[in-house]
Amino acid sequence: MLSIVEIDYGTPKAVSANTVILQIDGKNISVPEGTSVMRAAAQAGINIPKLCATEMLDAFGSCRLCLVEIEGRKGYPASCTTPVAAGMKISTQTPKLAEIRRGVMELYISDHPLDCLTCPANGHCELQDMAGVVGLREVRYGYEGANHVFARIPASKGQKAAIHGRTHELVPNPLFSPKDESNPYFTFDPSKCIACSRCVRACDEVQGTFALTIQGRGFESKVAASQDNRFLDSECVSCGACVQACPTATLSEKSLIDKGQAEHSVTTTCAYCGVGCSFRAEMKGEEIVRMVPNKDGHANHGHSCVKGRFAIGYASHPDRITTPMIRASIADPWKVVSWDEAFAHVGSEFKRLQATYGTHSVGGITSSRCTNEETYLVQKLVRAGFGNNNVDTCARVCHSPTGYGLKATMGESAGTQDFDSIEKTDVVLVIGANPTDAHPVFGSQMKQRLRAGAKLIVIDPRRIDLVRTPHIKADYHLKLKPGTNVAVLNTMAYVIVSEGLVDHDFVARRCEPEAFAKWSAFVSQDKYSPEAMEAQTGVSAEAVRGAARLYATGGNGAIYYGLGVTEHAQGSTTVMAIANLAMATGNIGREGVGVNPLRGQNNVQGSCDMGSFPHEFPGYRHVSDVATRELFEKAWGVPLYNEPGLRIPNMFEAALDGSFKGLYVEGEDIAQSDPDTQHVTAALSAMECVVVQDLFLNETAKYAHVFLPGSSFLEKDGTFTNAERRVSRVRKVMAPKAGYADWEITQKLAQAMGYPMNYGHASEIMDEIAALTPTFHGVSFDRIDELGSVQWPCNEEHPNGTPVMHVDEFVRGKGRFMLTEYVPTREKVNAEHPLILTTGRILSQYNVGAQTRRTANVMWHDEDRLEIHPHDAEERGINDADWVGIASRSGETVLRAMVSERMQPGVVYTTFHFPESGANVITTDNSDWATNCPEYKVTAVQVTRVSQPSEWQKRFRAFSNEQQSLLDQSAAAQPADTLGQQ
Amino acid sequence: MHIERLITMANDIATYFTSEPDHATAVNGVRDHLTRFWDPVMRRQLKTFVTEGGEGLLPLANEAVEGLNVPAVLN
Numbered sequence A: 001m002l003s004i005v006e007i008d009y010g011t012p013k014a015v016s017a018n019t020v021i022l023q024i025d026g027k028n029i030s031v032p033e034g035t036s037v038m039r040a041a042a043q044a045g046i047n048i049p050k051l052c053a054t055e056m057l058d059a060f061g062s063c064r065l066c067l068v069e070i071e072g073r074k075g076y077p078a079s080c081t082t083p084v085a086a087g088m089k090i091s092t093q094t095p096k097l098a099e100i101r102r103g104v105m106e107l108y109i110s111d112h113p114l115d116c117l118t119c120p121a122n123g124h125c126e127l128q129d130m131a132g133v134v135g136l137r138e139v140r141y142g143y144e145g146a147n148h149v150f151a152r153i154p155a156s157k158g159q160k161a162a163i164h165g166r167t168h169e170l171v172p173n174p175l176f177s178p179k180d181e182s183n184p185y186f187t188f189d190p191s192k193c194i195a196c197s198r199c200v201r202a203c204d205e206v207q208g209t210f211a212l213t214i215q216g217r218g219f220e221s222k223v224a225a226s227q228d229n230r231f232l233d234s235e236c237v238s239c240g241a242c243v244q245a246c247p248t249a250t251l252s253e254k255s256l257i258d259k260g261q262a263e264h265s266v267t268t269t270c271a272y273c274g275v276g277c278s279f280r281a282e283m284k285g286e287e288i289v290r291m292v293p294n295k296d297g298h299a300n301h302g303h304s305c306v307k308g309r310f311a312i313g314y315a316s317h318p319d320r321i322t323t324p325m326i327r328a329s330i331a332d333p334w335k336v337v338s339w340d341e342a343f344a345h346v347g348s349e350f351k352r353l354q355a356t357y358g359t360h361s362v363g364g365i366t367s368s369r370c371t372n373e374e375t376y377l378v379q380k381l382v383r384a385g386f387g388n389n390n391v392d393t394c395a396r397v398c399h400s401p402t403g404y405g406l407k408a409t410m411g412e413s414a415g416t417q418d419f420d421s422i423e424k425t426d427v428v429l430v431i432g433a434n435p436t437d438a439h440p441v442f443g444s445q446m447k448q449r450l451r452a453g454a455k456l457i458v459i460d461p462r463r464i465d466l467v468r469t470p471h472i473k474a475d476y477h478l479k480l481k482p483g484t485n486v487a488v489l490n491t492m493a494y495v496i497v498s499e500g501l502v503d504h505d506f507v508a509r510r511c512e513p514e515a516f517a518k519w520s521a522f523v524s525q526d527k528y529s530p531e532a533m534e535a536q537t538g539v540s541a542e543a544v545r546g547a548a549r550l551y552a553t554g555g556n557g558a559i560y561y562g563l564g565v566t567e568h569a570q571g572s573t574t575v576m577a578i579a580n581l582a583m584a585t586g587n588i589g590r591e592g593v594g595v596n597p598l599r600g601q602n603n604v605q606g607s608c609d610m611g612s613f614p615h616e617f618p619g620y621r622h623v624s625d626v627a628t629r630e631l632f633e634k635a636w637g638v639p640l641y642n643e644p645g646l647r648i649p650n651m652f653e654a655a656l657d658g659s660f661k662g663l664y665v666e667g668e669d670i671a672q673s674d675p676d677t678q679h680v681t682a683a684l685s686a687m688e689c690v691v692v693q694d695l696f697l698n699e700t701a702k703y704a705h706v707f708l709p710g711s712s713f714l715e716k717d718g719t720f721t722n723a724e725r726r727v728s729r730v731r732k733v734m735a736p737k738a739g740y741a742d743w744e745i746t747q748k749l750a751q752a753m754g755y756p757m758n759y760g761h762a763s764e765i766m767d768e769i770a771a772l773t774p775t776f777h778g779v780s781f782d783r784i785d786e787l788g789s790v791q792w793p794c795n796e797e798h799p800n801g802t803p804v805m806h807v808d809e810f811v812r813g814k815g816r817f818m819l820t821e822y823v824p825t826r827e828k829v830n831a832e833h834p835l836i837l838t839t840g841r842i843l844s845q846y847n848v849g850a851q852t853r854r855t856a857n858v859m860w861h862d863e864d865r866l867e868i869h870p871h872d873a874e875e876r877g878i879n880d881a882d883w884v885g886i887a888s889r890s891g892e893t894v895l896r897a898m899v900s901e902r903m904q905p906g907v908v909y910t911t912f913h914f915p916e917s918g919a920n921v922i923t924t925d926n927s928d929w930a931t932n933c934p935e936y937k938v939t940a941v942q943v944t945r946v947s948q949p950s951e952w953q954k955r956f957r958a959f960s961n962e963q964q965s966l967l968d969q970s971a972a973a974q975p976a977d978t979l980g981q982q
Numbered sequence B: 001m002h003i004e005r006l007i008t009m010a011n012d013i014a015t016y017f018t019s020e021p022d023h024a025t026a027v028n029g030v031r032d033h034l035t036r037f038w039d040p041v042m043r044r045q046l047k048t049f050v051t052e053g054g055e056g057l058l059p060l061a062n063e064a065v066e067g068l069n070v071p072a073v074l075n
């Protein structure tokens, strides 16, 4: 079912500079060349009946309902497949057309159940609508012929009697298929299918998974998932595109079946990944009926993945805590308190800590999951309220090298393009990213472009899905050894320089000449020839040369990268190496090219923009910069500290040596997501006041002294900034379950600390951000409402935002090539730890999993597994599904094995979505030289078959059980009706 | 803080700048990085360590830290 508020124009929008004028039903209409007659009519308010056409998909022309008459042409062409032509004269309603359409509908309805009144699509069923539109009054064939509707049919004659239950000779109907309810989020009821193939085409064209087919021909044809599997067992990734496209109730959301049709719709933004899909939350009062991706969403154009569309149940999960709680020690039960008590407690504790241990003994951590406004307030609380710069964000552990590397080379800590830029890309280079799993909607857009002919280079130790997927095959897959990104990029640079593939014109106009000369000499050293590096990188020289030539000479080249680039000891160096390649080949500053970091969480870009790093004010301005500091001092009314504060790992170190005592953590689970878990939990245990603000009692909260219940993205107003620098609105669709939006909680804490904050609405916070940040001068909630979304910089110079950056010159003026020496990581394999462990994520789960684990998404992934190559498995006597111990120099954990050819020998892989897996018990304290972003992607390990959990897991379980019982004790002691009061 | 950790971090930074052919630029690069990104307490601790001998630091890191600016008063 399509959105309840969008108008469906039937066929996709045509883009053309030429306009065509034609006449439809006597109205003169002008539309871009390439528009279908159907769409031209719809834009003029003339609705031609249709069933197999929808704007989501290319026209197909199978239902024959949209026929029209065109003056001077014979027959009745389908308006969905007929493009407009100048001077056409079209009639959409004639007696003959009415007759044909009624005939078509009569046939459809003769093979369709007549249970409209109890059907979930009732009210928004296109079949029902069309029956009404064409004026269908009778079905002359009756309903007793061959059909897909009834499970059993009479053996031979006497069918009428059979329907009325009077004969005994019933046999199974070969055309009938039962309902498939295997998918947790939607059902498939073939008896209602009209074989329009919208679902099949949605899966092919929009999602690119090719999971559905139409089997059989003519009347026999039916929709099937993969080889006639249940949906859950098929290749289906549950994106829901087919459900949205289906004009009948055949594919329906289970939530729609349960709740009935929504009555209003609110536009908001997905809170999962950095694609930042725009959604219409279809509501019944304060209850969500379903989420439908917004056709006008600039990042997603009406598509979504399983997480954003379906996995929102966590927001109403019973595990959510909705009352503030405090305790003196983590061995005590929690005490439920009023909000006022909680604020006063934190205020007095933090003041006590600062009085006893000094101004710098406390700090805060913001999250990439929070809105811009929330993040801004937390850093303001730290800088202005605490009077120090001890604020950091979880982007520290994912994309901090992006900020550093792109700022150093091009002058701005952000990706250079919008997603749509890929439509003009000829060569796509994906390095250390897995877009089809981690950024699914952009992954689908990328696949569309690749199917349309763009070339593909993948640099990744694993054979990610993109390397080989229906109708796509990578031209080059450089399957490098983990930790050798810089080496491989340097060899590509070597080829580009030594084979004369540099775009000298671009470099001369746009880049610093000395830096270029130095770089070009640097990468031309013999040691960086692909032949010399082969042994270290594991990539054949031939492949490197081919890939480098293709990227440099194949037309518009665009680089997409992810955490496989940043989460390394040389993360920042790799980002700079990527920027160097783009500059050297002139692949910067226009559509179709660029350097594009794919951000993990929804608001990684925003949390960085908002001044979450200890050394920078909002807008990436250093705290030592006098003019900027004075600006903020004036606005905030207090003197501000001019030295960088502590980063997250520094805070842990400082806590362990006793100088850091209090931490305010908003929406972040450092005990699960940061490396070397045992080190982190030791640091948390050493603090006197840990305040956690979250939806759930997460791993960090188990070490907390104060718990402040936060609000989900459905319960507050604000903005998120996606990987394209696109600022989109998050809109409140229901009241906060615990009483306060997160920004209000931070505001109350500031007041309790004696620092005044008095915002009445999140929009006022954005107004302050805009006033103080040059790249945001033009941003306001009103402006975003007007434009739908806006990409910063948005200011006087760019009132409508900036899709492509560095167009005429780089933000820093001239582009600067940086030297990128390859330094092998300290994490080396040896006899004791002979394998390399690398980590990643999968489609259905999100990050530490706190949200997705509390949804039916666990049906696709209910535990983290260790992927291991058959050769390594055999050597160790490991079979699929065996329990295996994974030991590094940091610690040991136990997971089940998954023997897989996707791995290369010597490399094992796991995800980190379940806390008990303890993936971070094994990761080490190695980190990026420039930003301390942890080296999650490379850990030397040994893997052995075991029969019981690791010591850490046993301790973890015991501790978790104890914390759960401390929580239960407090809940039992507390009357339920004080919940959420205040 | 654990001085070993600070030494490792400083050495990592110095290692990046080792490929810089101009020595003065390399030293400034390390020093500037420490000044812009390190909390002053960490800078002071490392500087004290260097005045006491600085064993374990790479020569480039050592040189950079010697001229490192550390605010006189920390509260």
Ligand code: SF4
Residues within 6 Å of the ligand: A199, A202, A203, A207, A209, A210, A211, A212, A235, A236, A237, A238, A239, A240, A241, A242, A243
């Ligand atoms: S849910 Fe998505 S992947 Fe699954 S069949 Fe439908 S369109 Fe294809």
Ligand code: SF4
Residues within 6 Å of the ligand: A192, A193, A194, A195, A196, A197, A198, A199, A200, A223, A245, A246, A247, A248, A250, A251
């Ligand atoms: S399931 Fe729906 S979309 Fe697919 S063919 Fe049947 S009616 Fe059309």
Ligand code: SF4
Residues within 6 Å of the ligand: A270, A271, A272, A273, A274, A275, A276, A277, A300, A304, A305, A306, A307, A308, A309, A439, A440, A441, A442
């Ligand atoms: S998780 Fe990402 S791709 Fe999926 S709907 Fe949300 S923003 Fe879109």
Ligand code: FES
Residues within 6 Å of the ligand: A049, A050, A051, A052, A053, A060, A061, A062, A063, A064, A065, A066, A067, A078, A079, A080, A081
């Ligand atoms: S809508 Fe045009 S043929 Fe079906």
